[in-house]
Amino acid sequence: xxxxxxxxxxxxxxxxxxxxxxxxxKYELPDNVDRTRxxxxxxxxxxxxxxxDPDRDTAVVINAPPSTCEEWDAYxxxxxxxxxxxxxxxxxYDPDAPVVVIAFLPDLEDSNSDILxxxxxxxxxxxxxxxxxxxxxxxxxxxxxxxxxxxxxxNGEASAADESEKEADSESDAEPAEPDGEDESExxxxxxxxxxxxxxxxxxxxxxxxxxxxxxxxxxxxxxxxGTSYRIQEDGTITGDGxxxxxxNPLVDExx
Numbered sequence: 001x002x003x004x005x006x007x008x009x010x011x012x013x014x015x016x017x018x019x020x021x022x023x024x025x026k027y028e029l030p031d032n033v034d035r036t037r038x039x040x041x042x043x044x045x046x047x048x049x050x051x052x053d054p055d056r057d058t059a060v061v062i063n064a065p066p067s068t069c070e071e072w073d074a075y076x077x078x079x080x081x082x083x084x085x086x087x088x089x090x091x092x093y094d095p096d097a098p099v100v101v102i103a104f105l106p107d108l109e110d111s112n113s114d115i116l117x118x119x120x121x122x123x124x125x126x127x128x129x130x131x132x133x134x135x136x137x138x139x140x141x142x143x144x145x146x147x148x149x150x151x152x153x154x155n156g157e158a159s160a161a162d163e164s165e166k167e168a169d170s171e172s173d174a175e176p177a178e179p180d181g182e183d184e185s186e187x188x189x190x191x192x193x194x195x196x197x198x199x200x201x202x203x204x205x206x207x208x209x210x211x212x213x214x215x216x217x218x219x220x221x222x223x224x225x226x227g228t229s230y231r232i233q234e235d236g237t238i239t240g241d242g243x244x245x246x247x248x249n250p251l252v253d254e255x256x
Contacts, residue, residue: 033150039136040064040100043118045143048134058142060108062122062131063101070095074133086133097135103127119147191219197234200255223248 029035038044044061065072069086077084087095107129108116115122124131144150191214193201201221204210208225221232223240230240230248236256238248 029150035141036098036136038144038148038150039139039141040098041144041148042121043145044141044148045105045145046100046102046139047142049138049140057104057106059102059104059132059139060118061100061139062103062118062127063124064121065099065101067099068095069093069097069099069133069135072099072133086135093135093138097137099133100136100139101131101133102139103129103131117145119145189216190214193219194234196255197221200232200251203251203255 029038039046040061042061042063045058046061047056047058069090070088072086073083074086074089075084076082086099087093101124103112103122108118111128112126115126193212197219201210201212204221204223208223210224211222213220213222213231218234220234223230223232225244226242228240228242228244230238230242230245232238232248232252234256236252238245238252
């Protein structure tokens with residue numbers, strides 16, 4: 001093992017731990033899921049693949065530094081007065097493999113229980129226990145917490161595109177909807193104003209803001225003056241209460 005608290009460790013043989021495909025694992029991850037990403041997620045529980053002891057302790061991933069086995073220091077060798085990298089400590093490891101830092105669960109429970117459950121990367125300087133550094137292939141996943149998302153990553157984008165294409169095909173194959181007078185998406189027709197109604201609009205526009213609303217039932221004059229709104233239909237009906245309504249009545253009677 002590579003540890004922050006030990007000066008030496010035994011090199012482990014076998015191509016699996018050097019970065020190749022892992023051997024049998026409890027978790028059958030979906031096809032195309034990046035196992036390396038999963039095993040580097042804080043909180044994932046693992047065991048040492050090379051430890052055959054059935055009573056071996058479970059470890060927890062606590063960090064995954066952006067370093068390779070060649071770059072990451074495993075421990076300080078007091079005899080050589082220098083740091084030893086994970087790759088130097090274990091020559092069979094792929095020096096370019098990423099690093100996963102773990103701590104044993106019993107040690108965490110005894111000395112650092114306040115950080116459990118682990119959902120984010122742990123500051124290694126804050127730990128009171130030893131931690132160990134491995135390439136992902138050395139570790140076997142035994143439990144994945146709920147906060148770690150597992151999905152079909154490599155084809156997720158393609159799946160979304162396929163789904164959109166299916167929806168588009170479904171819409172194109174659907175029979176055209178029958179015209180419905182109550183369809184809100186249809187715009188009402190644009191009415192041609194009668195001479196009288198147009199004359200009333202022009203008269204009102206001299207002293208107020210006037211717009212023509214084309215409703216399903218016909219044109220309506222929307223009049224706004226002094227912050228008060230009124231609506232005048234072509235048959236002379238006035239909607240809206242305010243002090244100016246009394247002035248509108250004679251105008252409507254005159255023009256309509």
